[in-house]
Amino acid sequence: RDINGIFISHLHADHVSDIYTLRYAIYTAQRDGYMKPPLPIYMPKSPKKTFKFIKDAIKKEFAITEISESLNLKLDGMTVSFKKTDHPLDTYAMRFECPAIKTGKGSLNKTVVYTADTGYFDGLVSFSRNADILIADATLQSPDMELENLGHMTAEQAGQLAKEADANKLILTHIWPEYDKNTSMGEAKKFFQKSVEIAKRGLEITL
Ligand SMILES: [Zn+2]
Numbered sequence: 001r002d003i004n005g006i007f008i009s010h011l012h013a014d015h016v017s018d019i020y021t022l023r024y025a026i027y028t029a030q031r032d033g034y035m036k037p038p039l040p041i042y043m044p045k046s047p048k049k050t051f052k053f054i055k056d057a058i059k060k061e062f063a064i065t066e067i068s069e070s071l072n073l074k075l076d077g078m079t080v081s082f083k084k085t086d087h088p089l090d091t092y093a094m095r096f097e098c099p100a101i102k103t104g105k106g107s108l109n110k111t112v113v114y115t116a117d118t119g120y121f122d123g124l125v126s127f128s129r130n131a132d133i134l135i136a137d138a139t140l141q142s143p144d145m146e147l148e149n150l151g152h153m154t155a156e157q158a159g160q161l162a163k164e165a166d167a168n169k170l171i172l173t174h175i176w177p178e179y180d181k182n183t184s185m186g187e188a189k190k191f192f193q194k195s196v197e198i199a200k201r202g203l204e205i206t207l
């Protein structure tokens, strides 16, 4: 009932499968008047076959907006921009910029960047520039660098990205379930000395 909208970076199963079950919760909430239909959902339209499958499954509960690099969303004064990442499917990193709030010390605006699934590439640094919170793909650990065409970052690279982009806080996400999270944390901290956290279900952060 607290959800105002959903952003989906790409259509790999680990990023979309929950919407099939969520659909039933939303259907009920809308039917009983707890939520206004339809719920905005932002996602890429490719691959076409997967998109059509999702669209047919979620029917009337969601209103889909296609995301792309040319889309610049304005939501309650917040702007959202997108950058295509280095991943096998059409995948988009997202930058959420909140409007400036006047404080005693001048005006303050807050930015959250989510890298989505991606390998490290230079364009990600400028896209993540000065993020107050950088939520970064840290699927891998440094020994995986020997593999090719990873489409994901190591925790070291996530730390490097946070440092290069001069972020304020780094949150490591998408860590391979078999991996020790403390090792990932250590890898990120080698490069990024500010605050590092591991993403977990239900994590809430005040900007
Ligand atoms: Zn993926």
Ligand SMILES: [Zn+2]
Residues within 6 Å of the ligand: 012, 014, 015, 117, 174
């Ligand atoms: Zn994924």
